Amino acid sequence: MTSDNVIESDEMKVRTICCGYDNFSYLVICKATGEAAVIDPTEAYPVWREVEASGVRLVAALCTHHHNDHIAGLEDLLAEQPGLAVYGFENEALRIAHLTRQLKDGDSLTIGKLSGRALHTPGHTTGSICYLFGDRLFTGDTLFGGGCGRLFEGTAEQMYVSLNNVIGALPDDTLLYFGHEYTEQNLRFAAQVEQSNREITRRLEGVQQAKISGRHSTPSSLGTEKATNPFLRCKSDAIRKPFSEAGSTASGAEIFSLLRTMRNSFKG
Numbered sequence: 634m635t636s637d638n639v640i641e642s643d644e645m646k647v648r649t650i651c652c653g654y655d656n657f658s659y660l661v662i663c664k665a666t667g668e669a670a671v672i673d674p675t676e677a678y679p680v681w682r683e684v685e686a687s688g689v690r691l692v693a694a695l696c697t698h699h700h701n702d703h704i705a706g707l708e709d710l711l712a713e714q715p716g717l718a719v720y721g722f723e724n725e726a727l728r729i730a731h732l733t734r735q736l737k738d739g740d741s742l743t744i745g746k747l748s749g750r751a752l753h754t755p756g757h758t759t760g761s762i763c764y765l766f767g768d769r770l771f772t773g774d775t776l777f778g779g780g781c782g783r784l785f786e787g788t789a790e791q792m793y794v795s796l797n798n799v800i801g802a803l804p805d806d807t808l809l810y811f812g813h814e815y816t817e818q819n820l821r822f823a824a825q826v827e828q829s830n831r832e833i834t835r836r837l838e839g840v841q842q843a844k845i846s847g848r849h850s851t852p853s854s855l856g857t858e859k860a861t862n863p864f865l866r867c868k869s870d871a872i873r874k875p876f877s878e879a880g881s882t883a884s885g886a887e888i889f890s891l892l893r894t895m896r897n898s899f900k901g
């Protein structure tokens with residue numbers, strides 16, 4: 634790590650760009666070629682400012698889903714960079730204007746010499762995808778720090794599988810870059826669901842301290858999420874206990890659905 638908003642490996646640099654009210658866009662930079670992709674161009678100006686400050690050449694926009702707060706900057710970025718490639722899921726061509734490449738689950742893509750892969754993760758929307766580059770996963774509104782996106786189009790079963798079987802199958806040290814700064818509120822909910830989980834308390838305190846220092850909570854790691862994010866812990870004894878005491882034989886997806894409904898009305 635070289636500064637607050639840059640995480641660097643031998644091949645790749647990721648810059649976090651704060652946009653809108655609480656959105657995150659990201660620049661994925663190939664260090665060998667100086668080419669870069671923006672994940673979810675919420676706004677053009679902050680992204681372009683970062684492109685110029687970094688001295689990189691923006692070659693692609695990678696859209697995790699069609700919601701306007703993730704793609705609203707596309708039009709203006711294309712005005713700056715007319716040849717920009719625009720990626721999204723295959724069924725999103727009518728909902729993401731300017732899409733030039735439609736991805737299926739597992740499709741690979743390259744940015745400079747970096748290899749990436751699209752993972753179809755329906756639930757928040759039917760066409761939501763995450764982008765995996767090495768040990769970095771860009772999750773859009775599928776997984777947030779300590780939580781997950783609302784079910785606008787998909788089913789609870791789909792989201793449960795996306796979070797636990799698709800994202801959850803990656804190595805625990807995978808870094809997760811999410812689309813919004815909702816972590817503190819999510820962890821307040823997590824702490825209410827699992828009152829004896831000290832990992833949640835510790836993480837919440839860390840996020841609150843970071844906020845006071847003006848730092849954001851992205852990225853987290855999959856290991857951290859597995860320890861503190863209730864939506865990845867539906868099969869844990871602590872979360873299952875109240876349901877099993879009531880004699881419930883609820884599946885992981887059914888418990889997920891109950892938690893998601895509780896989270897929708899959580900005001901803490």
Ligand SMILES: [Zn+2]
Nearest residue numbers: 698700757774
């Ligand atoms: Zn969304």
